[in-house]
Amino acid sequence: xxxxxxxxxxxxxxxxxxxxxxxxxxxxxxxxxxxxxxxxxxxxxxxxxxxxxxxxxxxxxxxxxxxxxxxxxxxxxxxxxxxxxxxxxxxxxxxxxxxxxxxxxxxxxxxxxxxxxxxxxxxxx
Numbered sequence: 833x834x835x836x837x838x839x840x841x842x843x844x845x846x847x848x849x850x851x852x853x854x855x856x857x858x859x860x861x862x863x864x865x866x867x868x869x870x871x872x873x874x875x876x877x878x879x880x881x882x883x884x885x886x887x888x889x890x891x892x893x894x895x896x897x898x899x900x901x902x903x904x905x906x907x908x909x910x911x912x913x914x915x916x917x918x919x920x921x922x923x924x925x926x927x928x929x930x931x932x933x934x935x936x937x938x939x940x941x942x943x944x945x946x947x948x949x950x951x952x953x954x955x956x957x
Contacts, residue, residue: 834859834946836928841951848918854911854928854948862906865931867944868913870924870953879939880926881913891937895921918955925950 840852852868867882881902882891890902901914911928929944938944 834861834930836930836946836948838926838928838948838951841926841953843954843956844918845957846919846955849914849916850918850953851915852913852926852928852951852953856909856911856930859946860906860909861904861911861930861946864933865936865938866902866904866911867929867931867938868902868911868926869929869941869944870922870926871950872924875924877927877941879941882931882937882939883911884937889937891939893939915953918953920955923953923955925952 835858836854836856838854844850865884868880869877870880871877880893883902883904899917904911927950928948930946931944935943
């Protein structure tokens with residue numbers, strides 16, 4: 833059974849950077865698209881970024897485009913997201929997830945399975 837674990841969250845000031853990582857164990861995501869989602873208090877979980885298998889395509893939510901970069905290393909079974917120029921509205925719990933087999937470039941949470949437990953990112957001065 834695949835397990836995903838996020839790390840790298842924390843409290844940072846606006847305008848700074850943070851890199852989140854997601855490590856997989858008990859399985860692989862080599863043949864699956866991967867995604868990052870986030871959920872702020874009182875809000876629904878929202879798509880942040882996605883990357884296709886073989887890293888051929890990346891997609892981003894408009895709110896993070898140009899600031900966040902998603903990447904994957906299938907040999908190390910890791911997924912990451914580099915977050916630059918962070919804003920207070922980026923504050924949320926961030927989750928990584930593996931897409932269901934056959935799903936390609938989806939932004940819908942329902943198309944993803946095997947979620948991690950999440951890591952808190954707080955952007956505040």
